[in-house]
Amino acid sequence: MRPRHGAPERTVVIGGGISGLATAALLARSGRDVTLLEKNDELGGRASLLERDGFRFDLGPSWFLMPEVFDHFFRLMGTSSAEQLDLVRLEPGYRVFSEGHADPIDIAATRAENVALFEAIEPGSGARLERYLDSAGEVYELAKKRFLYTTFESLTPLLAADVIRELPRFAKLFGTDLDSAAGSVVSDTRLRQILGYPAVFLGSSPYSTPSMYHLMSHLDLEDGVYYPRGGFARVIEAIAGLAREAGVRIETGATVRRIRTESVGRRRARTTGVDWTDAAGATHVEEVSVVVSAADLHHTETKLLPPALRTYPQSYWDKKTPGPGAVLLSLGVRGELPQLLHHTLFFTTDWRANFDAIGGSSPHIPDPASLYVCKPSATDDVAPEGHENLFVLVPIPADPTLGGGSSDTIRAAGDRAIAQIAEWADIPDLTERITARHDVGPADFVESINAWRGTMLGPAHTLAQSALFRAGNVSKRVDGLVYAGGSTIPGIGLPMCLISAELVVKRLNGDTSTEALPVPLPTGRE
Known part of the structure; x- marks a missing residue:
């Protein structure tokens, strides 16, 4: 990972979501001199946090699955999930309300x-x-x-x-x-x-x-669903802490403007660094030999590289299928909501019509919609006394023209979702009990994380966009440029993003094995 003699190889990681933080941590542990650049003032990417009126709202991922993947990452860093997180197994795992059925179905924590x-x-x-x-x-x-x-x-x-x-x-x-x-x-x-x-x-x-x-x-249905106390912001805090301990220099409010390259042949180059601006507008240059972009891959390829050096130009994306966009609602609610568990799903009967509305030939916001509600206050201290904390997710088309959280379209979709939850879960006064509300729409994903087409997740896992058919994690035209995150292999979700960080290490080492790296990851001093 670093030369046997001389100074550590300098590396820049673009993006401070879970992929970027994990990648930076592993590379620094391996002996590289790593700087991480995050354009927002806070770390987390899709797994960001909003604190308002005494509520702590996770604004992104809320299902903790594949716990062994998290533990493997922590063990690579010389620690463990037990040391870094306080995990709770949810019992029941989640509840399902189905259209036309008064009684919900509770999915248990065990297979039997x-x-x-x-x-x-x-x-x-x-x-x-x-x-x-x-x-x-x-x-x-x-x-x-x-x-x-x-x-x-x-x-x-x-x-x-x-x-x-x-x-x-x-x-x-x-x-x-x-x-x-x-x-x-x-x-x-x-x-x-x-x-x-x-x-x-x-x-x-x-x-x-x-x-x-x-x-x-x-x-x-077998392994069960978990929750990290402190929310998913706690997961980000833990990984960021390990990155800093390993020596990563983290710059927030740092917007990368371009990836610097020098030619090494016809339509081929190598990285020499990045240009970035800080929150005050001052321009900086990082001269490095390796750039890892954990930012949205479409943004990286089409905005940070010249056309001749793009492995995945716009013509590639024009043929790809995005995952859904979303209306996200963070709600503070007065009083208890026993009708809802930590995780509650609401399914419409005509599911095919629901999915066609989101990704079909005539995309529109479905009504009624199949939607998801998270109530972390069932498990954690994330709301003021006497209140509940709700996170509502309504899948909609990946279309930034639908607007952000302040648009009439997104607000109206949020209103309909609240009314639907109230009716299906028999909470007739739900609207009147809301004391805090924050809306997010596809345009906000573009603004905050440069998300391709405003998708909340990334490219969908269709057959043509899975495994070896998904975008690879290395540029084919720029030596020293590697990718991490949900846009690339292995795919969407926090566990996959952690694995993508490990794949960066493998790629830079020329490791073509298929199994996870042995733990702990050797340090640069070993």
């Missing part, structure tokens, strides 16, 4: 309880769910071993015996969508949606997501 739940609702489905979860667990473990921790720089390591043995299964899984796979297990619409909704975590729909991703059901 969930199998019994499915069997009680649809006799005969319990045994089918057992087989489905067996398959989900097997595919999940193989994915971690062979597909998530690889840069795909070389495909030779993928020709392992366990992968070759499973090729017939993979062919079937990639040739079937997630909704069809769920339909082979259950016929009850509510249960089918419970098996299909993880597609939303992937920025997609169950009708366009390969059934390979049925592995997600292993996470919520």
Whole structure:
């Protein structure tokens, strides 16, 4: 990772979300001289924090899945999740309200309880769910071993015996969508949606997501759902703290204007640094040999590089599918809300119409909408006494022209979501009890994190945008330019973003292995 002799190799990381912070931490631990540049005044990226009127609102991720990925990252840094986070396993894991059904379904924290739940609702489905979860667990473990921790720089390591043995299964899984796979297990619409909704975590729909991703059901129906006390801002704080301890210099209010390069041949160059401006408008130059952009990949390629040096020019993005945009509501509510759990989902009956509204040929904000509500005050001290803290997410088209949180369109969609929650969960006075409200729309994602098309997540995990078909983590035209984050491999979500940081280390080391790095990561002094 650094030369045996001389000064440590200088590296700049662009972006202070979880990917950028984790990447900077790992590279600094490895012996590099690392500077991280974040354009906002606060770190976190999509996992940002809003404090208002005594409430602490997480403005982004709220589901803590794949805890072993977090622990692996912390162990690379010489610590552990147990030392850095206070994790709570949620029991029940989450609640589901379905259109036309008065009583919700509570998903339990254990596999056995969930199998019994499915069997009680649809006799005969319990045994089918057992087989489905067996398959989900097997595919999940193989994915971690062979597909998530690889840069795909070389495909030779993928020709392992366990992968070759499973090729017939993979062919079937990639040739079937997630909704069809769920339909082979259950016929009850509510249960089918419970098996299909993880597609939303992937920025997609169950009708366009390969059934390979049925592995997600292993996470919520068997492994369980967790919550880090202090919220997801605490996760960011922990990683930022480790980065600083490793020697990373973090500059906030630092907007990168361009990636500097010098030519090494026709249509090829190497990085020499970045130009950036601080909050006061002063211009700075960082001269480095390696640049890691954990910013939005579309922004990096189309705004920070000249046309001739773009691996992923605008023509590439014109053919790609974004994940959904979102209306996000942070609500402070007076009094208790026992009708809602820490996680509560609201599903419409005509799901296909809902997803077509978001990503179909005539995109529009669905009404009614399938939506999600998080009540962290059920588990944590994130609201003033006598109040609840709600985070509401309504998936909508990835379209910045719909506006930000102050636009009439986004406010109206938020109003409809509040009314829907009030009706379906039987909270008739919900609107009157709201004491604090903060709205976010697609235009805000563009403004705050340069999100491509205002998507809240990144490129969707369709077949053509998954695994080796997803954008790679290295520039093909600029030596020394590497990528991290949800836009690149392995994909969307906090665990994937942590893995993307590790893939930067692998890429810079020429490591083409498929398994996670051994822990702890050797320091530059070792």
